[in-house]
Amino acid sequence: xKGKKNLDTEVNLIAFISxxxxxxxxxxxxxxxxxxxxxxxxxxxxxxSSKDKEKVPVVWVDMLKKGGLQLKLQDAPRAPxxxxxxxxxxxxxxxxxxxxxxxxxxxxxxxxxxxMALIRPQAKSDYEEVIGxxxxxxKAGINxxxxxxx
Amino acid sequence: MNNNILNQNPTLSxxxxxSQLSPKGGEKKxxxxxTVMLTPLVDAFSxxxxxxxxxxxxxxxxxxxxxxxxxPEAAKAQELERSTIVRLEVDKIxxxxxxxxxxDLVSKFIEIKKQLSERRIGDEQEPSLILQAxxxxxxxxINQIVLAGSQTGFSEIKFxxxxx
Numbered sequence: 001x002k003g004k005k006n007l008d009t010e011v012n013l014i015a016f017i018s019x020x021x022x023x024x025x026x027x028x029x030x031x032x033x034x035x036x037x038x039x040x041x042x043x044x045x046x047x048x049s050s051k052d053k054e055k056v057p058v059v060w061v062d063m064l065k066k067g068g069l070q071l072k073l074q075d076a077p078r079a080p081x082x083x084x085x086x087x088x089x090x091x092x093x094x095x096x097x098x099x100x101x102x103x104x105x106x107x108x109x110x111x112x113x114x115x116m117a118l119i120r121p122q123a124k125s126d127y128e129e130v131i132g133x134x135x136x137x138x139k140a141g142i143n144x145x146x147x148x149x150x
Numbered sequence: 151m152n153n154n155i156l157n158q159n160p161t162l163s164x165x166x167x168x169s170q171l172s173p174k175g176g177e178k179k180x181x182x183x184x185t186v187m188l189t190p191l192v193d194a195f196s197x198x199x200x201x202x203x204x205x206x207x208x209x210x211x212x213x214x215x216x217x218x219x220x221x222p223e224a225a226k227a228q229e230l231e232r233s234t235i236v237r238l239e240v241d242k243i244x245x246x247x248x249x250x251x252x253x254d255l256v257s258k259f260i261e262i263k264k265q266l267s268e269r270r271i272g273d274e275q276e277p278s279l280i281l282q283a284x285x286x287x288x289x290x291x292i293n294q295i296v297l298a299g300s301q302t303g304f305s306e307i308k309f310x311x312x313x314x
Contacts, residue, residue: 027202037227
């Protein structure tokens, strides 16, 4: 047995800990603590003709004072008349996103093909509320969003 | 060869022998012998490394936010991709950290679009803007950028938000 090599090995933990420490330090330096994302909208650019395009149902969202909203359906001839123009009252001067969510669900039941919304804010509308509106439509699966310039 | 680490008893830590404080203190005194528990330390380090690797973003930090600016929050935020960054502060507009007067906005966008189209020959990707503004900003301030962007052919506008 004397000539045989001892196979009782030990993992060198000190080197392993050093490696892990270096890794942790470099990862901590590169980590992003605040997750920033984006809400994307497609804007119509000058010169695009609407004649050639197939007409798709669109919901226009007018942002009114004190968080009020008015939803108008366009190019949706089969939509029930009650859904063609819907008002959503504000809540304490802010947009009532829960009520808006319910109205969007109602519209989507009648118009499953609805994928486009155009938001028409006012000059004094808060950017936060515009983003909140866009987010609400994205949550409902309406991803083609546009912003109407003043 | 007798001093080889492989020949030593692995159950005995070298610290067992080395870190006895006051070894001549007698049996009655409490032993203050300490050993560093390496196995839990390695476990904790491994968990930390795995957590950090999972949350690692290969795209890096595209935009930085100043402490006075609070971005709006959105649940359906998409991953931010590199584009021309427009930052809107109280009365100032910055394009890629360079302050631009409101009257020069359109001409600056035209210039940027020209540079982009020269760089992206054959690339079908449409030019886009990243808009960074405080959540309390009024839409009339946002409007000038949206309008100038649309006029100059930036068909996609990405609003920077905090992911909920």
